[in-house]
Amino acid sequence: MSISGELRLDFRECVGAFATGVTVVTTHAQGQPAGMTLNSFTSVSLDPLLVLVSLAHATRTLEAVKSSNRFTVNVLHRNQRDVALAFAKPGAPFPEGYTVQDPHGFVVVRHALAILRCEVYGTHVAGDHDLVVGEVIDFEGSGGQPLIFHRGAFGGLDADALVPQGRVIGIHTASGW
Numbered sequence: 579m580s581i582s583g584e585l586r587l588d589f590r591e592c593v594g595a596f597a598t599g600v601t602v603v604t605t606h607a608q609g610q611p612a613g614m615t616l617n618s619f620t621s622v623s624l625d626p627l628l629v630l631v632s633l634a635h636a637t638r639t640l641e642a643v644k645s646s647n648r649f650t651v652n653v654l655h656r657n658q659r660d661v662a663l664a665f666a667k668p669g670a671p672f673p674e675g676y677t678v679q680d681p682h683g684f685v686v687v688r689h690a691l692a693i694l695r696c697e698v699y700g701t702h703v704a705g706d707h708d709l710v711v712g713e714v715i716d717f718e719g720s721g722g723q724p725l726i727f728h729r730g731a732f733g734g735l736d737a738d739a740l741v742p743q744g745r746v747i748g749i750h751t752a753s754g755w
């Protein structure tokens with residue numbers, strides 16, 4: 579079934595009701611860094627530690643991740659809207675200034691709220707995207723407010739939605755978490 583432009587727009591508007599954080603997925607392959615803004619990120623498993631990202635077939639980052647077999651998920655801080663925009667330009671040169679390469683070869687976005695270094699655990703073709711599952715081999719996080727993406731726009735959390743000092747209340751003690 580071919581999907582009309584109107585149906586695509588309606589679908590995007592519908593799923594845009596689901597607010598997410600914003601990440602930049604980075605990697606390094608064949609001597610070149612690659613990276614893209616991505617909001618289709620979720621944690622999947624605690625044993626082993628697995629996360630999932632969904633990368634469009636047209637993206638250079640997917641090719642680079644397939645080649646390097648590793649990637650970094652950089653969760654953006656509320657004040658990193660410029661970073662999100664810089665990594666969302668198809669065909670643009672890699673925005674070097676926002677990143678550093680760590681001693682293990684992972685490309686990391688400076689001042690990101692959280693950084694998860696992953697090795698590819700598996701991939702699954704899903705329509706025009708690949709679902710890439712990563713095994714988290716290292717992670718770090720700092721306190722601060724996240725950048726939010728909702729209905730096609732960037733924003734931040736309202737104060738009453740923020741958890742004090744970045745600590746999760748209750749969820750980690752609830753059944754199954």
Ligand SMILES: Cc1cc2nc3c(=O)[nH]c(=O)nc-3n(C[C@H](O)[C@H](O)[C@H](O)COP(=O)(O)O)c2cc1C
Nearest residue numbers: 614615616617618632633634637638639666667668
């Ligand atoms: C907020 C936001 C979220 C995005 N999320 C995704 C995503 O989950 N998957 C995807 O394939 N592209 C996503 N994109 C689009 C890519 O960032 C964009 O196509 C990028 O230019 C691809 O870069 P590359 O071709 O250099 O890899 C998103 C863009 C924005 C602005």
